Amino acid sequence: MVPSRVWVISDVHIDYQENFNILTDFARRGHRLDALIIAGDVTDKLDRLQQLFEVVVPCFHRVLFVPGNHELWIRRSDFSDSLQKFQAIQELCHYHGVQTEPVKIGQYRQVWLVPLYSWYDDQQHGEHSLFVKKNAEDRTDQMWGDFFHTRWPDTLDVPIAEHFARLNEPFLAWNFDAPIISFSHFLPRQELIFNRHYEQEELVKMFDPYPEFNFTRVAGSTRILRQIERLGSQVHVYGHQHRNRLRLLEGVTYVSHCLGYPKERMLGYVHADAMTPRCIWREDTGFCL
Ligand SMILES: [Fe+2]
Ligand SMILES: [Fe+2]
Numbered sequence: 001m002v003p004s005r006v007w008v009i010s011d012v013h014i015d016y017q018e019n020f021n022i023l024t025d026f027a028r029r030g031h032r033l034d035a036l037i038i039a040g041d042v043t044d045k046l047d048r049l050q051q052l053f054e055v056v057v058p059c060f061h062r063v064l065f066v067p068g069n070h071e072l073w074i075r076r077s078d079f080s081d082s083l084q085k086f087q088a089i090q091e092l093c094h095y096h097g098v099q100t101e102p103v104k105i106g107q108y109r110q111v112w113l114v115p116l117y118s119w120y121d122d123q124q125h126g127e128h129s130l131f132v133k134k135n136a137e138d139r140t141d142q143m144w145g146d147f148f149h150t151r152w153p154d155t156l157d158v159p160i161a162e163h164f165a166r167l168n169e170p171f172l173a174w175n176f177d178a179p180i181i182s183f184s185h186f187l188p189r190q191e192l193i194f195n196r197h198y199e200q201e202e203l204v205k206m207f208d209p210y211p212e213f214n215f216t217r218v219a220g221s222t223r224i225l226r227q228i229e230r231l232g233s234q235v236h237v238y239g240h241q242h243r244n245r246l247r248l249l250e251g252v253t254y255v256s257h258c259l260g261y262p263k264e265r266m267l268g269y270v271h272a273d274a275m276t277p278r279c280i281w282r283e284d285t286g287f288c289l
Helices: 017-027 046-059 082-096 123-128 160-167 199-207 222-231 262-267
Strands: 005-009 031-038 060-065 103-105 111-115 180-183 235-238 245-249 252-256 278-282
Touching (some): 017 046, 046 060, 060 103, 235 278
Parallel strands (some): 111 180, 180 235, 235 252
Antiparallel strands (some): 103 111, 245 252
């Protein structure tokens, strides 16, 4: 019997035609029993997202998706705010059969795939923030596209990260009777930002290509970590940083497998092994990390 498999990728950024081709070529290779997790940052254009779904969804048993920050940009659109666009994305997923709720796959061995909506807490939202101070002038507000291209309704009375975390609450109470792979676009813990424990003090000072941009302000939120803990995830997949990681922390294996921009691959920020989705689970052998 052919085993089903779980493949993961994020930050596909398909406005680069090369990236669109990488994912669609991979999809067409025959994955009828497989699941594909796309952990956000596909495109900010809904018609382009639809084009990808039209090619990829029929190639897999299941395709799962959570929006990243780029999907919620409302430039070049008629949406009045980013939550209205989020709703339109949900409807597009529903129409194309893209899974946005937990799903169990496999027959003789099974695994749950659990999407977690998320956003980042910046330092103004203290306890959940992943903020680390940098030794340079912080011009993140002027350099980060989200601050120009997203808009939140005036009626929203909680931090946007809290709003998205609340959307996951109904799923957290489900009865998960097999190991869990959860996924989010944003980072759930500060350690994952840095690839070695000393990078924060040493490498950032020496080699940081953007000393005035502080990614930690827009990286993620520990609200995601709290939900991973409540679920009891064995593996958590995330994206957003365009730095690929595999790290075991407190019993959870964290995987980041971003395709990223062509230029980032050329410069070696994103390694060549991310040129196709990564297989992290197989029905015949279980987790393969
Ligand atoms: Fe991205
Ligand atoms: Fe992102």
